[in-house]
Amino acid sequence: MSRHERSARQLPPSAPALVTGATSGLGRSLARALADRGWTVLVHGRDENKCATVVDELRAAGGTAHPYVADLASLEEAAELGRRVAADHPSLGLLVNNAGVGAGRDARRRELSRDGYELRLAVNYLAPVVLTRALRSPLRAAGTAQVLNIGSIGQSPVDPDDVQFTRRYDGMEAYTRSKFALAAFTFTIAEEYARDGIGVNCVHPANYMDTTMVLEAGVRPWSSVAEGTAAVLHALDEGARGASGQYYNESRRAKAHRLAYSADIQQRLTSLTDQLIAPAERAGGTSW
Template sequence: MSDVLLTGATSGLGRWLAPRLGQAGLTVLVHGRDEAKVERGVAEVEAAGGRAEGFVADLARRADVDRLAAEVRDRPLTHLVNNAGVGFGERGGARELSADGEELRWAVNLLAPVRLTRALLPTLRANAPARIVNVGSLGQEPIDFDDLQLEAHYDGVRAYRRSKLALAAWTFALADELAGTGVTANCLHPATFMDTEMVRQYGQRPFSTVDEGGAATLRLILEETGSGEFFDGHRAAAPHPDARDLAVQARLRAVVPGF
């Protein structure tokens, strides 16, 4: 019996994935911030014939990330899907901070998955073969290391895209680190502007369905692949060049704990 920890499992892409991962035979560890939605997610997995347990944590709080890791690290975890994220926000929205004072998109889209994955790597190694899937985006933008927290030039789209470039860069660095361990790490852009609350909040007309992005993500979670790859839907794709730039990765390693 194997477990999959799916962050952000109570809405959008995560809610689509959870029952299907259960149907594939994995015990789904349903993560979300809202207890009622987590309970609903567990019920949806079970209604589809799968097994699930719920975990409530706010990934904008380092203490919650650590608690979540502690709650699942002794389980037969073979799959970690870092899906939770914060989108563009409302057009023209003000800069937001995490509970620990970090720019919110940087905290949730990058710092939280790095911290959570680092805490769970011993478990994943012990249960290898294992897979780490990071839900990223083709919307990537070079990082201004002199304004890492976007205190000078904040924009929600810019904040999101920089966090997603950093997430891809970390995925590739992690894959290199894990070579030969039986643990793979890959990143994907599920689909462009899926019909989710995150996209609607920004006022963007959806370009694709959650079914489209979900199918691509589910394939990457369940099917055997290489490691250190980036996908646009079902297809291997090229990320922004900075994501594979070793100098950029080195600068990120210097400022992101656990990178």
């Protein structure tokens, strides 16, 4: 155990951590690691039974955890998740936007979210935007907080004229477009959120970890979930030391796709995003 981890155990974080997609793979491993560091972990997943299983595991190991069930393929449910967490925990120390959808078993098959949006765009990008914005107040209330977006080294610019990827669809490119958008979102909000004491970073945990997402795509894993977890914890440690607006390739500071830093592209993507999430905003009465 490192000196940092021993210190974290001695001084448990005062505000909880929400980890989306915490019932399997990287999210589950990260939930365990955070609980070991003394965090109260808010375990998000789509399946109530799986959430309960992870919560029971963390509690059995001496940790503190609570389940939160929501399907992030629905932006209204993403917004409602944010409202529930904010109501239950007016102060939030950490949000890890980890839940995601890979290329799928058939990369030629274009799938839709419950809102009728291209599925990878919706789950990997739009839902994190909705959730991050909905939780800004409790993150601000923590005094010092972090948002960590789980990104990918694979990034392809979003086509602003076909944001829903209706032409010449490819599942892997849909995935890399969504991760480009998530990285651009990280850099777009970092300076503004830093004024509220909220650091915002993005990390590519590892190449082709041994997760369901990778196996479904028919790819032989290159890395372990343990390696990915270590990279995420490194990014969190960097954030705790004040890093914000950064992109990490595993445990190294790196550069995301060059266009993710473009102010023009960020502005255009923000405008498109606002249009897409507006129905969820109106339905839930959410004010960003």
